[in-house]
Amino acid sequence: xDLNFNDIFNNMxxxxxxxxxxxxxxxxxxxxxxFENEKSKIETLTTLxxxxxxxxxxxxxxxxxxxxxxxSQLLAExxxxxxxxxxxxxxxxxxxxxxxxxxxxxPI
Amino acid sequence: xxxxxFRFFNKILxxxxxxxxxxxxxxxxxxxxxxxxxxxxDDIIHTYREVDxxxxxxxxxxPDQRTFQNYSKNYYSIESDxxxxxxxxxxxxxxxxxxxxxQNILIMWRKHKDxxxxxxxxxxxxLTFDRETFFDNFSAMLxxxxxxxxxxx
Numbered sequence: 001x002d003l004n005f006n007d008i009f010n011n012m013x014x015x016x017x018x019x020x021x022x023x024x025x026x027x028x029x030x031x032x033x034x035f036e037n038e039k040s041k042i043e044t045l046t047t048l049x050x051x052x053x054x055x056x057x058x059x060x061x062x063x064x065x066x067x068x069x070x071x072s073q074l075l076a077e078x079x080x081x082x083x084x085x086x087x088x089x090x091x092x093x094x095x096x097x098x099x100x101x102x103x104x105x106x107p108i
Numbered sequence: 109x110x111x112x113x114f115r116f117f118n119k120i121l122x123x124x125x126x127x128x129x130x131x132x133x134x135x136x137x138x139x140x141x142x143x144x145x146x147x148x149x150d151d152i153i154h155t156y157r158e159v160d161x162x163x164x165x166x167x168x169x170x171p172d173q174r175t176f177q178n179y180s181k182n183y184y185s186i187e188s189d190x191x192x193x194x195x196x197x198x199x200x201x202x203x204x205x206x207x208x209x210x211q212n213i214l215i216m217w218r219k220h221k222d223x224x225x226x227x228x229x230x231x232x233x234x235l236t237f238d239r240e241t242f243f244d245n246f247s248a249m250l251x252x253x254x255x256x257x258x259x260x261x
Contacts, residue, residue, distance in 0.1 A: 058231075068215070075252065
């Protein structure tokens with residue numbers, strides 16, 4: 001039985017890292033677009049309120065929508081983060097179990 | 109003799125440990141979130157289509173024809189579709205994010221229905237704004253679902 005734990009752990013880290021970097025990029029990209037989009041909505045609403053095109057009640061109602069929409073978008077980010085973490089952990093564990101299985105195989 | 113016995117037990121212990129790692133890893137992958145579900149994606153797209161068609165139809169009639177009465181049936185039918193989406197998502201284990209987004213959509217839908225009923229009219233500006241709000245929320249739901257791991261990942 002030949003097990004090189006240094007190699008195994010390096011491979012585990014590399015498998016986890018591949019998944020984490022892919023998921024991390026998605027989170028940053030989505031987060032940026034969320035805040036840009038909602039910022040522009042608040043600016044539009046404020047302009048409409050000041051110009052008198054929107055009543056105070058309608059303004060308040062739409063600001064509540066913006067809050068709720070930001071919450072939904074942050075929840076989506078949380079789902080991406082959980083999925084990324086899960087894929088990374090499982091990829092690392094797969095590397096470990098396949099290394100052990102290979103080492104336990106009887107020599108041909 | 110004692111040394112041989114110690115080595116033998118040591119080897120047995122290591123092998124048992126390695127087998128345990130394999131068995132544990134094979135039988136239970138870490139699960140932090142619900143698995144990807146194509147039916148959920150289809151539900152999101154179906155319900156969003158209903159919502160968007162509703163807003164398009166409102167935007168395409170003159171403001172004086174946008175009475176609540178003309179659209180009440182659509183409101184109730186879409187509310188029911190969103191309610192089913194909430195129910196299905198809440199029933200899935202480890203699915204708090206999608207379930208909460210669906211609830212947000214339902215809360216906003218009911219609120220705008222009540223506002224329309226109360227005012228019996230709907231401005232172009234508000235229609236455009238609300239249409240975008242639903243687009244953003246359904247997008248969030250779609251992104252959350254699409255990020256979920258496929259079975260076995």
